[in-house]
Amino acid sequence: MIKSRYHITENVLIASKTYRLVLVPLSFRAEPEGSSLSFRAEPGGWSREICHGEFVDIALPGFYLRRPLSICDREDGKLTVVYKVVGEGTKALAGMLPGTELEVLTGLGNVFDPEACREEALLIGGGLGVPPLYLLAKELKARGKKVTAVLGFNKAEEIILADEFRAVCDEVLVSTVDGSVGVKGFVTDAIAAASPSYDFFYTCGPMVMMKVVCNTLEGPGEASLEERMGCGAGFCYGCSIQTKNGPRRVCKDGPVFKKEELLW
Numbered sequence: 478m479i480k481s482r483y484h485i486t487e488n489v490l491i492a493s494k495t496y497r498l499v500l501v502p503l504s505f506r507a508e509p510e511g512s513s514l515s516f517r518a519e520p521g522g523w524s525r526e527i528c529h530g531e532f533v534d535i536a537l538p539g540f541y542l543r544r545p546l547s548i549c550d551r552e553d554g555k556l557t558v559v560y561k562v563v564g565e566g567t568k569a570l571a572g573m574l575p576g577t578e579l580e581v582l583t584g585l586g587n588v589f590d591p592e593a594c595r596e597e598a599l600l601i602g603g604g605l606g607v608p609p610l611y612l613l614a615k616e617l618k619a620r621g622k623k624v625t626a627v628l629g630f631n632k633a634e635e636i637i638l639a640d641e642f643r644a645v646c647d648e649v650l651v652s653t654v655d656g657s658v659g660v661k662g663f664v665t666d667a668i669a670a671a672s673p674s675y676d677f678f679y680t681c682g683p684m685v686m687m688k689v690v691c692n693t694l695e696g697p698g699e700a701s702l703e704e705r706m707g708c709g710a711g712f713c714y715g716c717s718i719q720t721k722n723g724p725r726r727v728c729k730d731g732p733v734f735k736k737e738e739l740l741w
């Protein structure tokens with residue numbers, strides 16, 4: 478676990494109530510000669526490679542608990558997170574301007590295993606479960622895998638990252654519950670309609686979606702779970718879930734779990 482200070486370089490609305498937040502560790506900020514900045518982070522999360530499926534835990538001034546958010550992308554010393562405003566914490570985050578400094582924990586939990594895919598990967602994301610699959614898609618393509626992504630949303634105004642996935646993946650299928658874009662229905666309807674080939678699937682999204690995905694899709698896979706978190710670092714057991722291997726902490730033993738380990 479690494480505690481570092483980052484500053485916001487971008488915090489913009491990209492879809493309904495949904496923002497893209499770009500963070501840069503303080504040590505990457507070009508400081509003028511003789512700067513009086515008192516805190517200079519070691520190269521923050523960058524002393525350990527940030528991986529596909531990893532989350533950061535962000536301290537927000539005035540809020541006791543940190544807020545966990547998945548890493549969507551990392552590039553050129555920047556971390557990108559995509560978040561939806563659902564309560565007071567994310568509302569406060571949405572009001573923060575570029576230049577605002579935040580304390581961020583990185584190096585938490587586990588990550589998706591790109592080596593589990595032999596040749597063809599199926600990525601299934603729902604809503605705010607889509608962002609962490611983006612970095613995974615890039616990693617799988619870098620390893621020469623064929624990648625199909627299925628992205629599910631409620632309606633057109635909530636669609637995020639579809640163009641970014643199209644730029645990386647071999648095939649991208651979009652479903653919307655109201656049928657405004659792509660296949661009408663859920664991600665499972667899009668999968669049933671297209672029957673994409675795969676030897677391993679990776680999923681992240683609402684629990685009900687992942688339950689259906691894990692129970693209906695053939696073959697092995699991994700799911701990245703979301704639980705309310707306290708400490709975010711394995712101490713409080715507030716995020717424990719029951720698995721076939723006994724209780725597990727989502728923040729420390731997860732958030733990524735093998736399909737066969739999960740009890741729904």
Ligand SMILES: Cc1cc2nc3c(=O)[nH]c(=O)nc-3n(C[C@H](O)[C@H](O)[C@H](O)COP(=O)(O)OP(=O)(O)OC[C@H]3O[C@@H](n4cnc5c(N)ncnc54)[C@H](O)[C@@H]3O)c2cc1C
Binds near residue numbers: 548563565567705
């Ligand atoms: C590992 C992990 C990764 C996550 N990645 C993302 C992400 O990439 N983008 C994103 O938008 N959100 C993500 N979340 C959810 C995000 O952490 C919560 O939406 C956020 O903490 C809510 O803070 P708040 O103060 O705005 O809302 P609160 O006032 O704390 O809660 C508002 C509402 O949101 C619900 N809620 C809060 N936290 C969670 C949670 N962890 N799981 C399910 N429901 C919750 C509450 O039950 C309540 O109904 C992630 C959560 C986890 C555990």
Ligand code: FES
Binds near residue numbers: 711
């Ligand atoms: S949130 Fe404390 S152990 Fe997971």
